[in-house]
Amino acid sequence: MPEIDWNSENTRVLCMLFAEQVEKGNRPNTHLNALGYAEVEKGFKERTGIVATKVQIKNKWDKLKEDFKAWKKLMLRQTGTGWDPIKKTIAMDGEWWKKARAINIPGCGKFKKKGFENEDDLAKCFADITTIGIDHWSPHVVNVENVDETQEEATNFDPQDDDVSPETQEEDIGISPPPASGKRLARPVEKSGKKAKSGNALLIQEAVNSMASSANEYVSKRHGKYSIDEVMEVVIACGAGYDSNEHYIATELCLQVLAVHICVVLYGSSLYGSCILHFIYVNVHRCLQVSLMILVMGNFFKMVESSAKLAQSYHELYMDKAPPRFMFSQQSGMGWLMETVNTPGECHRMLRMNEVIFHDLHDVLVERYGLKPSKHINTYEMLAIFLFTCGGCESNRRGQNKFKHSGETISRKFHEVLDCVVAMAQDFLRPTDPNFRNVHKRIRNDKRAYPHFKDCIGALDGTHVRVFLSPEEQVRYIGKTGIATQNVLAVCDFDMRFTYVAAGQPGSLHDTSVLYHALEADVDVFPHPPQGKYYVVDAGYPNRPGYLAPYMGERYHLPEWHRGMEPNTPKEKVNHIHSSVRNVIERSFGVLKMKWQILYKMPGYSMATQKKIVAATMVLHNFIREHASVDVDFANFDRDPTFMPTIPERYNKYAVSQHASDGSTSESSFVTMDTFRDNMATSIALAWN
Incomplete structure (x- = not known):
């Protein structure tokens, strides 16, 4: 197969052909289909006289895609830089370009001498299937630009649900959002502005x-x-x-x-x-x-x-709307809530927390975070609607049946409570001690971990949560699992409390890239490890100061130790303790999804709302964990350090595979941290009994 000279003219022709095939609909996912490649081969030969094989064209597609992604990332960093109109690129010194290459923009060095060519054609090919980190959202940063609130919401309806008719609307004024089915794909959102007046x-x-x-x-x-x-x-x-x-x-x-x-x-x-x-x-x-x-x-x-x-x-x-449904029902939503709260164990089963925690959460939301009642629905019932929906991934239709309100009211009150719970993140989703001055008892009481891991302050990892998107928007969210997910980055301490969350990044984005973008975007709110302290991370992250990764190529996960012999080499011993210490975040994710099953099957809300739901469930997780009252789910974890919850049977088909997270990274480790880990391995081996 002769090598092709990809000069500027040949590349321009190929980019034009790629764009033509995309406009014809011959790119069903991330690559062209067979017809698309055949048309490109034919057109390239006719216009240049060069015969290119499908493999060569596909390789060039992948190369151009990476260049397009690097250029777009570079443009996000151009604030405060100069611009060279002749070279059509950023005009900065070599030190700036060196730093840009080091911070999550591999391959950008080629643009130092010459800007990106054929951007318009390549934007048609790759703009909707590439990820450059702009989807990042964190509840810790109050920035309205991070969330597209103009996007039209879709209400969580059952597959058999129909639109809510005007006769079923209730007392409060609002626009009823369109329904979205759990089986049918949502229609693309048209941002056409406000509804025309009648x-x-x-x-x-x-x-x-x-x-x-x-x-x-x-x-x-x-x-x-x-x-x-x-x-x-x-x-x-x-x-x-x-x-x-x-x-x-x-x-x-x-x-x-x-x-x-x-x-x-x-x-x-x-x-x-x-x-x-x-x-x-x-x-x-x-x-x-x-x-x-x-x-x-x-x-x-x-x-x-x-x-x-x-x-x-x-x-x-x-x-002039229809009167509330509870006026004609034998039991109102508030009546059901009172019965649920007063029945032992029922409040936890239906609302995922006991009645004491429920009342305290209500008081906090009302007194500190602005939750307000309306004419026919009080704040207790509003909170119950939200918890009922998140706890069991209940549909809007079931909410209507349970609380005797219209679908529009159920949806609107859900969002009002959601915003109040997300506002709690500023106070409840952070470290208890930002300076991490004390060694946690979880480390101090572990004879094998202490004193070797005395500077460990928690664990950091990512988890994948399903997203509900239109077919046109799904492509770049599909990762290794073949389903559309968002890659959620979280940090937790050894009390199983989440101290940071960043949601919204597509599931196709590597864990390391998610972390690097969070460190850059949330530099002022991220709980950075102090000098000499570190989080434990898995092999999907590089071993760098502040983030201790295990040895690759050695046994690591706890089930591997349960099935085989005890660790023998110093590296295996480090991995064994590392896995035991890092297991806290796996267990935290486990109890989070066990309690709030909406994370298994995300309903048809806008992407902005889906990000908020992830953060809100973590806030609720922390509130329950910090409460003085005993919670049944956390009690199971406290009794058994190895306890892992099972996925509810009805959500088995929706559960994201454990292999969704990245098991390795191409990022280089830091020599200083490798040396620290080697010294730790030596001291652990000497002290091992």
Whole structure:
């Protein structure tokens, strides 16, 4: 097979052919299909006269893909750098380029002398199937840009669920999200902006705008502003006495000028009156402008009548919903919750925590994190909806049946509680001692681990959680397991508490790359090991200062020791203790997924919400672990240091394989850490009994 000269012209032609095949739909996943390769072979020969085999074309595809990924990563780091318009690349010194190559951008050195060519064509080929770390999200960093809140949410419905009809909507105003099935693939999300207003809504908007415009035009012709005293004099002159409703309304409107942040509450017994009040509340600024003008002109009552008509249309369009379901049910959602909480053991089975922890969690969310009730649903029931959904991966339809609320209300309250729980991460998802001054009793009481592992402060690892995405978005999330997952990085201490989490990175991204990006993106919040301290990590990470990896090529995992003889060599002895110490994070992941089974089968929420759910379950995990009350699940782990939970039978087909995590890394280890590990192996071998 003759070698091909991939000069600029031949590469340009090949990139153009690749882009054409992608646009024709001949790239079903990460590579072209047979037809696509055949078309490229034919087109390349016709345009260049060179015969290229499928293997050569595929190899060039892979090479261009890596170059495209390196260039995109490089562009993310260009902030504060210069730009060479001739070379079309970053203009920085050799030291900058050396550092860029060392920090998770292998292969970027080629762009020092010349920028990336054929970027437009290659973007068509690789933009939606490559991962460069931009999906990283952490609850520790308050950055709205990390989460795409504009993405339309999908509600967790059963496969047999239908759209929630307008007749089943309830008391609170909101937009019902579209359903997504557990079996059918979700439709791609179209970010088309806000929903177009209906005819009645447009009429209301135009009428109010016209009234406000007239008021502004009239007021602009006056030479001065009216004081509150002048306005109230006109109100009285119009016949509105001190005890009349009209005088009360005018008083409240004037007070709004002095205290804009105080809600105006006006009382009315009829539908006519309630419509006026809601309209004034929603449009307080416009109503104030219009009312002042009408007061001066002596037509205050016409203003009230006009506002009432508009408000009645608004009420009929947006507020006149069906009454809550619990009004017609023998047992309401709150009734079910009270029965569950008062039945021994039932609260843990249904909500994954006992009644004492449930009440304390509720109080914390209400008092410190802004959880608020609505007209027909209190905060206890809201929290129960969230825990019920996460604990058993329950569908929206089952939530409707259990709590007697509409699908839209169930979904909206789930998200309200979710945001409050994620806010708890700032206080509950962090190390108890950021300086790690004391040796943990788990190490101190282990005769083989102490004093050799006395500087170990916890364990770091990744776990894969399924994601729900449209077929077009799934490709780059598919890793070694063949299913779409997110690679979640977590750190935990020896109390089985998570101290850091970074979610959202595609499952195809290597564990080492996830860690490096987290260290760079969350440099201010990541619990970095102090000098001389370290986390234990598996072989998927390099052995570097602060992160102690085991010896590769030696027995390591605990089941290997249970089935065979005791460790003999110093390296095996290090691996044996290392595996026993690092097992804490495997057990933490185990109890996390056992409690919160939504992590086995993620429903059809947006990717932003799926990231939040991962973080929220870890916050709940820590809250339960820190609570003084005994938890049944954690008690099993405390009694048996080797206890590992079993996957519920109904989730066996959804469980992500243990081989999803990377078992090795191409990153080089640091000599200093290798020396530290070798010295540890020597001291362990000398002290081994």
